[in-house]
Structures are given as structure tokens and as C-alpha cells.
Amino acid sequence: MNSFTLFKHSLFQLNDLHQAKKMPFWKVILYVLFLSIILALPITKQIFSIMQDIKNDGQKIAAKLPDFKITDGKFQTAKGAEGFIYQTNSIIFTFDPDGKRSVNDVTADSVGNAVGLGFLQDEFVIALPNSGAADSLLGASQFEVPYSKGTLDGLNSDNLKKSLDEANVPFWIKLVVFIFTLYPTFINLIINLLMVTIGANLYSKIRLYKLRFLDCLKISTYCATLPVIISSVLHFINSAFDDSFLIVFISLLIFFFAIRKEERQVPPLA
Template sequence: MNIFKQFYRSLYSPKDIASFRTQGIWKTIAYLLILSIVTSIPTIYYLNKGMNDGIHTLASTMEEDVPDFRIEDNSLHSELKEPKVINKEDLTIIIDSTGTYNEKNISSSGNTVALLQKEFVIVTAGQAQSFEYSYFGNITATKSDLTDLAQYFDSIIPMLTAIMAVVFFIFLAASKVIEAFILAIFGTFFARILGKGITYKETWKITVYSMTIPTLFFFIMDSLETNVPNGSLLSWFITIFIVFLSIKEIETKTPIKE
């Protein structure tokens, strides 16, 4: 049976999942990589879209709407008497040389790039990261320099997102492997209780295919940008439940009477 048929059968048939335990280990590993690819698609798509839109907006806004400024002696200098806040559809840019803003009062904002008096702050998905200008040494930079830098990053977005996608996929695949190893422990416990004579290796294969339903469910939720409370726990619970149903389908060998 090919991998795509196995994917389909794993959505509804614990008996088929149980039968996959006899196949080669490399086919199961390949299936796990496919699950990792499915899981990563929505995140990589929105990561690419967010970076592309954000950096493109930043580059054009820096050139057209941001007033002149310079960073010198580890501080932001401008002729502004009050902070300049530029709201775009998917990005907010703050230029503040007055000291009005800090990381705390912009950390709840949406996607934001803020050049503040002593630091610059990037906010994405409600998470703020701040960097003091002093971290980079006693630099001197102007609006023109930062505009050129933003335009440069805008031109290499495809390469940046490709690198980030590869790194993200590697970490995701590794986490899937670890998850399968941990959940397979529950499978060996079920096998012992139910009196099924299967090895840990076979249980691990069953566990990998039992991850199909939660993988597809969270693929749909992530594609719709819908947050699922306690998603990891829900995924583990569903997988463990399917592992139990699959192991239950395995025939118990009847001892031969002498």
C-alpha cells in the first residue's frame, strides 16, 4: 500500500493502522516526514506572507512617510516634538526620539517596528524584542541608511523565507520524532494491559500513523488561522486514543495447548 492510501486509511481505520506495524522502518519514517510537511505548510505560508508584506511595507514607508532622523551616540535624534506613529494595514511604524514610548507600552501592539530614543523594538504576534543601539557599538545611521537596508532585505525575502522554512521544518520534524517516541511508551503500556505481544518498534510505527488525524485537524485550523486552546494536549490525547484503538485491533495469539 502506498503512503497516500495509508494516509487515507489512517483517518478512519484503527485496524489498518495496526497492520502497518509490520512494514519497514524507513517507510514509517518517510510517512512521519510527510506529516511534518503537512503540519509546516500553514506556518511557512503565513511566515512568508507576513515577512514579505511587513518588510515591503517597511521599505516603502521608510522612504515615503518617515521624517528624517539619525542614530548617533547610541541615541535616536530627530526634529520631532512628539512621536510619529504611522499605521499601515499590516504594520505600525513608530519614530520616537522624545522618550515617550518604551518596550512595555508597545508590546501589546500588532506587528510593529519602533525606533525609540535608546533602542529599537520589533513586535510580531504580540511578542516584543528590543535591541539597544549600544549593542551594535557606537554606530551612526541615518534614515537613508536604514531605508537602503530595508530595501535590501525586501529584495532577498525569497531567500530568507526559504532558509527559515528549512530550519523550521527540521525542528518540526525532530519534534514529531520525539513526540512519537514518547507516545509510543503509552502504546507499550496499552499492549501489556491488553495482552498483545508486540514490540516497542511496532508500537512506534502504530503511533506514527495514529498522528494522522490530529495532524490534519491542526493543518485545517492553522490554515484558517484559528487558535485551538491547549492544542498540544489535545493532539496528544487524540493520538493516544487512536493508538489504544489500533492496538486493541491486534489479534491476541492463543497459546498452543500441548
């Protein structure tokens, strides 16, 4: 018996999944990673789509930028250049060389999934949506780069437009994004599997099946295959779908079918 055979059983022969108790634990962990990859695919696709939208919207914004340059820690614009606010589906952009807007204004612009960006009088500001994901991964959702530090010296409207026109997301960034997506997905799946296992172990004790907690964990992991695939498909349709209940509930139902062939203990005589 191997994981590939159990994968097929998880789709077509649920009654044979009880054989998963014989699997080495390290193979079960690898299978959990495989299921996590399936769950991470729609989330990763959504992130890549957002990145592409930001690139396209950035090009639209760049086309409206007046001439400017940052030299010696100072933000300099062409004579007569006026500030403006431009909103797309993914970006709310502020160009304010006159100091009419503050960092807090740019941060307040970042609502929903939109990213707030701003070339202000004294600094460049990035405000990410306040969803908690940025705080957990990056440690903050707002970033300020004062021109006085010299970090942006040499940046001007021409090279910014050229960079946006030629920008492509390199493979290593896609890989990093996928890993960042996979990690919380893996942890969340483990939590769900532990919940399934607790329920499965309780059920096996009540029904007097000769299954240890570890046996229930191994069987539950393969029982989660079909719910994980269904959840992944639903995530492609609706990115806001919460899959935890579905995975736990359906995995438990499948577990009940999977252990029917298991041997039971003889109940003690009264």
C-alpha cells in the same frame, strides 16, 4: 507495504494500519518529518503574512519620515524636524531625534504581536514581542545599534524609503524561516508520538496483543496522520489552537481500531 499506501489507509482503512509495524524505522522517521511539514505549513504562512504586513506598514511609516541622515556616527535631521510615534497593526515606530524617549520606552511599546522600532537620539532600537520565540531563536528580544559604532553610517531617509519600496523577501530567507518553523514542530510531534506510544503500548499489554514498544511507535506514527491533518486545518482557522491534546487523543483512538486484527497472546491458566 509502503508509506504512501499506509497514508491512504490512515484516511480510509484504519483497520489496516497495524501493518505499519513492518515498516523500516528510517521510513517511519521520514514519515514523521512529512507530518511535521504538514503541521508547519499554517505556522509558516502566518509568519510570511506577518513579514508582508511589516513591509507594508514600513512603507507607510517611511512616507511620514522627515529628512535625516546618519554620518560619522551621528544622527542628523532636517531643521525643524519633530519627533513622532506612529502605530500600525504590526509596528510601533518612534522617531525621536530630541532624546525624549528611551530604549525602555520603545521596548514597552512592543505589546501583543507588534514590533517596536525606534530611531532615537543616539541609537536605533528593535524590540520584538516578548513571546519567548525570539529568545530561543535569536538569543534576545531587544537589539540596539548605537550610531557611534558607524554601522549605520550612510543611511538616510531617501535610501531607506527606496529600500522599503523595492523590498522583497528572497527565497533563501523563506527557506530559513520554514526550517526554523519545522524544527520545533518536528520535536513537538515526536514528544506527542511518544506519549501516544506509551498509552498504546500499555493498552496492547493489557489486551495481550503481541506488540513490542517499537511496533506500537510505528503504528502510532501512521495513526497520527488524520489528527495531524485536522490540526493543520484548524491552525489555518485559528493560529492560537493548541493541537497536542487533539493529536494524542485521536491517535490513541485510531490505534485502538488499527490493532483489532492483531494476534493476541493466550492468557495463562489460573
